[in-house]
Amino acid sequence: MKKLFTILTVVILTTTVSFAQFSAKAGLNMANVASNNDDADMSMKLGLIIGGNYAVEISDEMSLDLSLTFKQSGAKETSEFQGGSSEIKWSLNYLDVSPNLAYKVSDMLAFSVGPYLAYAISGNVKSETKITNGPTTETSESIKFGDGDDDDGIKALDFGINIGATYFINDMMNVSAGYALGLTNLIYVDDDMKDAYDAMNEDVPSLKNNGIYISFGYSFGG
Template identity: 30%
Template sequence: MKKLFLCAAIAVFGLTSVSAQNFGLKAGADFASMKFKAEGASVSTSETGFYIGAFADIDVSESFVFQPSVMYVSIDELDQIAIPLMAKIPVSEEFSVLAGPSLGILLDTGEGVKSLNFGVEAGAAYDISEQFFVEARYSLGLANLIEDAPSGYSSKLSGFFVGVGYKL
């Protein structure tokens, strides 16, 4: 986990020669799912929540944009701070694909539940105008959220995000 934080810090602070930076706000719905596996059985639960946050678009080149975000994600009894570090690849002037790692800090964990989630995200964004865009992303949770989980036991949190954004 320390290596991931170090890579993120190097990426953010190492991009001093970037040509442009845009900041903005985004918000939308999160359709979260928790998958629990134990002894060959699997159970999934789903909840709908919302997210709100801020992002930066850092132009690295004409064909690559680094987009770090910080978002508050509220899901019934499982709020978190999400930090996706996305590569944004423009496919056309209005349409971009997104992919990258994501960190999540669960805010209200109970006993036996880890507070650090990590995973990968992929999605797309469409610019409606110079300032407004819509986005859809899927976050695949890779961390087992059960502390000291016995072999064969796991609990993973994933989510599908759909929202709008405004570039300042």
């Protein structure tokens, strides 16, 4: 899968350079993580998105949008206990490759859909525990991505679907918004773990990325 990610990245970069046309984009990702743990109170965490996009025109209305993006995902979990409260923030930094099919319904508006493949380049977990009328304890730890052997058992590779819309302010500027639905369980589950949960008649733990994003784009040439 890492080789596939590298190949897709090279194809996008090569295509962009070959046609010497691209647009830059920057914005916010209102990220969250879906969990099958009913006791987990997950909430949105803001992150940045910065990247480039190249649109290959298929017809007057349709294009293939190839993008390479740095995307900050993650989530925030808050909980209260007798005598205090705690907050945990997961930050996951991805390099995201997305080939999306866009359809223009007018000169000013287009809708898009397509898959994304993202690879985590870094991540960390920050926690803050507050004791009522007492001290506040803070910790921060980097996430070690892998299969659970000498790491944190969090997968580096994520796959999902993008659905979005773009409003063209003029020939050079646009605003995009959309939703990214992660389909990959970020928790690495081996056969032994699956058998253990099956024996307890419980579902294996699951964490999946999702997020609402909005970005401003500027086109260079075309």
